[in-house]
Amino acid sequence: MPQANADLESIRLSRLDALQVLDTGSEPLFDALAQAAALVAGTPIALITLLDAERQWFKANVGLEGFNQTARGIAFCDHTIRDDELLEVPDAGVDPRFSKNPLVLGEPHIRFYAGTPIVLRDGARMGSLCVIDRHPRELTGTQRQALAALAAATGEALEQRALALVRAEMLERNASDNRQRAEALARTQSALADSERLLERTGQVAGVGGWQWDLRDDVLTWSAQTCRIHDLPVGHRPTVAEAIGYYTPAAQAALTEAIERCRSTGLGWDLELTLTTATARRIWVRAQGDALKEGAELVGLIGALQDVSVRRQAIEALEASERRFRNLFQHSLGFICTHDLQGILLSVNPAAARSLGYEIGELLGMPFTHFMRPEHGAVFRAYLERIKTAGSDSGFLELRAQDGRSVTWQFHNVLETEAGDPYVLGYAQDITEQRRHARLLKEASFRDPLTGCGNRRMLSKLAQKATPEDTWGCLAIDLDQFKAVNDTYGHQRGDEVLIEMAQFLTRRCGLGDTVIRLGGDEFLVVMESGEASFLSQALTALDRDRLEAPISFTVGTATRAPGERLEETVARADQQLYAARAERDTTKKRDGI
Numbered sequence: 001m002p003q004a005n006a007d008l009e010s011i012r013l014s015r016l017d018a019l020q021v022l023d024t025g026s027e028p029l030f031d032a033l034a035q036a037a038a039l040v041a042g043t044p045i046a047l048i049t050l051l052d053a054e055r056q057w058f059k060a061n062v063g064l065e066g067f068n069q070t071a072r073g074i075a076f077c078d079h080t081i082r083d084d085e086l087l088e089v090p091d092a093g094v095d096p097r098f099s100k101n102p103l104v105l106g107e108p109h110i111r112f113y114a115g116t117p118i119v120l121r122d123g124a125r126m127g128s129l130c131v132i133d134r135h136p137r138e139l140t141g142t143q144r145q146a147l148a149a150l151a152a153a154t155g156e157a158l159e160q161r162a163l164a165l166v167r168a169e170m171l172e173r174n175a176s177d178n179r180q181r182a183e184a185l186a187r188t189q190s191a192l193a194d195s196e197r198l199l200e201r202t203g204q205v206a207g208v209g210g211w212q213w214d215l216r217d218d219v220l221t222w223s224a225q226t227c228r229i230h231d232l233p234v235g236h237r238p239t240v241a242e243a244i245g246y247y248t249p250a251a252q253a254a255l256t257e258a259i260e261r262c263r264s265t266g267l268g269w270d271l272e273l274t275l276t277t278a279t280a281r282r283i284w285v286r287a288q289g290d291a292l293k294e295g296a297e298l299v300g301l302i303g304a305l306q307d308v309s310v311r312r313q314a315i316e317a318l319e320a321s322e323r324r325f326r327n328l329f330q331h332s333l334g335f336i337c338t339h340d341l342q343g344i345l346l347s348v349n350p351a352a353a354r355s356l357g358y359e360i361g362e363l364l365g366m367p368f369t370h371f372m373r374p375e376h377g378a379v380f381r382a383y384l385e386r387i388k389t390a391g392s393d394s395g396f397l398e399l400r401a402q403d404g405r406s407v408t409w410q411f412h413n414v415l416e417t418e419a420g421d422p423y424v425l426g427y428a429q430d431i432t433e434q435r436r437h438a439r440l441l442k443e444a445s446f447r448d449p450l451t452g453c454g455n456r457r458m459l460s461k462l463a464q465k466a467t468p469e470d471t472w473g474c475l476a477i478d479l480d481q482f483k484a485v486n487d488t489y490g491h492q493r494g495d496e497v498l499i500e501m502a503q504f505l506t507r508r509c510g511l512g513d514t515v516i517r518l519g520g521d522e523f524l525v526v527m528e529s530g531e532a533s534f535l536s537q538a539l540t541a542l543d544r545d546r547l548e549a550p551i552s553f554t555v556g557t558a559t560r561a562p563g564e565r566l567e568e569t570v571a572r573a574d575q576q577l578y579a580a581r582a583e584r585d586t587t588k589k590r591d592g593i
Contacts, residue, residue: 013053015124019162022050022057027161032304033154034060036208037131039286039306040146041114041139045132048118048154049077056127064108064132074101077128080115084125086144089113091136112137114144116151120159129154136418146207209305212292213240215263216299226305229285231277248274248282255287262301266291272308284312335409335428338416343368343384346423355409355430357402371399387424391415397428408432450495451502453523454516462514462526463566472526472560473535475542476573477505478581479521480552500550508541510534524570535559554581 016022030048038046045063049056056075058068072078076098080087092098092110103110115130129151139147209226213219220243224234230246232238244252251273258269268290275285289303335352339345345363353360356371369377376398387393392414399407411428446458466472479501486494498521505515505523512528527534535557542555556577560569 012124012126015120015122016050016052016126019126019158020165021059021158021161022052024059026060029157030060030154031062032210033129033150033157034062035288035304037129037147037150038062039208039304040150041131041143042311043112043131043133045108047077047130047132048127049075049130050118050127051075051078051081059127067108070103074103076101076103076110076113077115077130080128080130081117081125084117084119086114086116086148088139088144090138093136108132109134111135114139114147116147118151118155118158120155126155126158135420207307211243211303211305213301214299215301229277229283229305229307230275231279231281246275246277248276251275258289259301262289262291263298266293266298268303272312283307283309285309335426335430337426337428338423339368339426340421340423341384341388343380352428355401355407356399357405368397368399371401373398373400387413387415396431406432408435448502448517451499451517453502453506454514456516456518458514459516459518459524459526459566459570466560466566468563470560471531471562472528472566472569473531473538474558474560474566474569474573475525475527475535475538476556476558476570476577477523477525478554478577479523480554482521482551485551497550501553504545504549508538508545510538524573526566531559554584556580 034046034048038044043063046060047058047062047064048060049058051072054072056070056072056077058064061068076087076089076092079097089095089098090112092101092104092113098104098110098113101110110132112133112135113130115128117125118127118129119125129147131147207225207229209229210223211226212221214221218240220238220240222230222236222238222243227234227236230236244255247255254271255269255273258271262268268288270286270288272284272286274282276282284307286306286308287303288305289301291298292300292302335355336349337345337352338347345366345368348360348363350360353363356363369380372380380397383393383395392412394412395410397409397411399409401407408431409428410431411426413424413426416423416425446454446461448455462472479497482494482497485497498517501523502515502517505525509515509525510527514526516524516526518524525538527538539555539557542553546552554577556573556575556579558569558573558576560566
């Protein structure tokens with residue numbers, strides 16, 4: 001630590017010692033300030049901490065039972081006192097300064113922290129007024145202002161307390177001097193009155209009112225803010241019956257029961273109730289109360305009141321939103337599910353369960369990979385990594401239904417990290433039939449609709465697949481006198497001849513050979529091998545079975561040369577076909593046929 005910082009820290013620790021507050025018992029004023037901070041921020045935990053040389057000690061503690069101090073090295077408040085401004089940590093789990101802090105990883109599992117330094121009049125920062133939650137969140141501007149006011153009140157209260165102690169010591173040393181005793185007492189009372197006024201002002205900023213019911217004389221006293229919450233003038237002194245009468249009937253019953261229980265057992269209450277103000281406004285309030293004792297005797301009840309209508313409206317809006325989501329989840333025709341980051345199903349809506357042929361209970365807790373073919377496991381693991389990194393992912397899942405059917409889901413999933421453990425919210429549609437129809441349409445686009453043979457698009461597809469080393473063979477086939485068939489017997493018979501010719505050629509093709517109708521009465525057989533022996537065998541089979549063909553035909557052959565385009569090979573086969581036909585016609589003419 002640089003020398004200048006060490007000197008400042010030494011001065012700060014001296015000021016802290018001078019306050020004579022470390023390791024003292026709880027005091028109502030500081031407890032009230034911490035309670036007000038918790039109410040303002042809406043957090044379960046609020047602390048007034050003081051930073052000693054090696055430790056962080058709690059002067060006031062709301063909601064953190066079992067802790068009264070921590071090591072300074074892990075204290076969030078050690079960061080807070082380094083500046084005069086509020087330190088807000090929306091999510092300590094992802095903040096590099098605190099993500100590995102034992103107070104984040106273990107009890108009390110801090111996720112949200114906001115602390116305002118407690119600053120004395122000379123600028124020395126003694127500690128922090130902080131609020132803590134176990135869930136990530138953020139403060140509003142009003143909440144930040146209120147915490148700053150409460151921290152200022154805490155600093156003032158520490159100095160007034162120290163002043164009161166000093167004056168009390170002076171009074172003890174000068175017990176014989178009545179005048180000095182009276183003046184010191186008056187100054188102390190004035191300081192306490194100043195503190196009470198400051199507390200009242202901070203209560204107004206925070207929207208927290210106080211009340212006290214003296215059971216000995218049955219007098220109920222409201223703070224100024226409590227009067228404002230009821231839309232009544234400051235200083236109004238209600239009876240107990242009047243105060244309870246502002247609550248709605250159901251709230252009156254709950255409050256009356258809590259009061260009676262407190263009087264008989266000493267147990268306090270913390271309720272959210274509906275109240276109708278003096279101007280007929282219906283509001284929600286957080287009502288707290290506790291027993292007030294002198295020794296073992298119950299002498300009264302004391303508590304706090306806060307208007308929580310805005311927060312309650314937000315909660316009700318959230319509940320309505322959750323109801324709408326549940327209805328959507330249950331009744332949506334689309335598939336909705338959630339799974340953890342290992343792919344384990346956490347929830348499934350009825351539509352998704354029906355798609356896979358399972359009951360919902362059979363799906364919960366099962367890994368997605370249980371419904372996939374083993375070879376798709378790597379694809380699913382890659383999807384999990386993408387969604388962890390990017391926060392969302394879209395694509396297709398190939399799943400197996402309970403009856404063995406293959407089901408295709410088109411999905412868009414997002415990673416949810418706002419509350420608790422992260423999980424994936426998924427939405428999908430069953431496109432199995434769509435893909436099947438698309439596949440059939442694609443296949444049909446490569447087929448001649450009349451004969452079922454391949455068409456010119458299939459020929460182009462084969463050409464695209466061809467490598468320079470492929471030596472395919474081609475048989476170009478043309479039907480003889482096919483026009484005469486159409487002219488003599490009609491086009492229906494012509495179509496029948498084409499279909500029968502396609503079947504004739506297909507039955508004589510080998511594995512890997514493809515029959516293509518080029519158009520009209522022209523057919524092509526593309527053979528995987530262009531070796532002379534294969535072509536010779538194919539020609540021999542066609543010549544042998546010519547009488548079984550529905551019509552006579554002429555054949556031309558060609559073998560694809562290395563690097564030659566398939567279209568060029570087909571053209572050479574056509575040339576040979578025309579040459580064969582010309583030779584045959586010449587022979588017939590010569591023979592007088």
